[in-house]
Amino acid sequence: MHCCCSSHMGPLISPSWSQTMLFPDWAYKPAWSPGSRQVQLWHFLLELLGRDGDEVIAWGGEWGEFVIQDPEQLAKLWGERKGKLHMNYDKLSRALRYYYNKQILHKTKGKRFTYKFNFSKLILVNYPNMPCYQQVIPSESSFPYSFLSSEESLYRTPVYKAQPSVSHSLMLPYCFPKSSSFSQVDTYQGQFPFLSALPSSAANLSELLRLPPFSSTLQFGQTLTSWQKKRSAEWCLNAARVISKKDDSDGQEEKV
DNA sequence: CGCGGAAGCC
């Protein structure tokens, strides 16, 4: 039994989930609040990946896999974000390679500009003291998709290939009940920059949560629904209104 | 391209 992120998937998806999202309070702490640092490369990648139809970077055929379609442009954007005017793909890719050791990321061999996130490790590395997490991961081994051969996706078949039993990292916060130890929860506050630190508002959250491949949204909706019904009182819940679209929405530094 | 050592920066 692993917390709320159970493996069963039902047909139900709340039609309103894209309009109203519920998050624990701590999920809204900005990245630059005490205890957290500047934006990290993987935050940035997830952020861009959350924007559907991006020409610079996009999700690949496998769960967590992504393809950098315009390496130099990606480097330029990253450089702008970090204030490094001479950033290029050579340097950016070095940073990506440093993720190999941490097992946050690895290279999809044979595919140009293609890397793959290990969401489980991503969480473990960055948020090691998660209570329920230690139950989730070891039981299923760190990678729930082992039935997928890595060579399998020569062709880009979108759906139903990768069906994770543990949903992706952005859902993991839902596995951490607020319940008894408030102090623990406090420790987590501000530690989810990829949830809360994205440039501006909750609108970005919605983009982010469209995240990786496929059914994640479905699971997400389902999870939300059940949590809303069952345990919402136990959470420090926040309602995030998702602004459907701002004409101002390029208010990030992407455009200069 | 992709890799990883080495040094440097903040």
Added chain:
DNA sequence: GGCTTCCGCG
């Protein structure tokens, strides 16, 4: 610690 910069190697 998390890159950034540079570089030699395959």
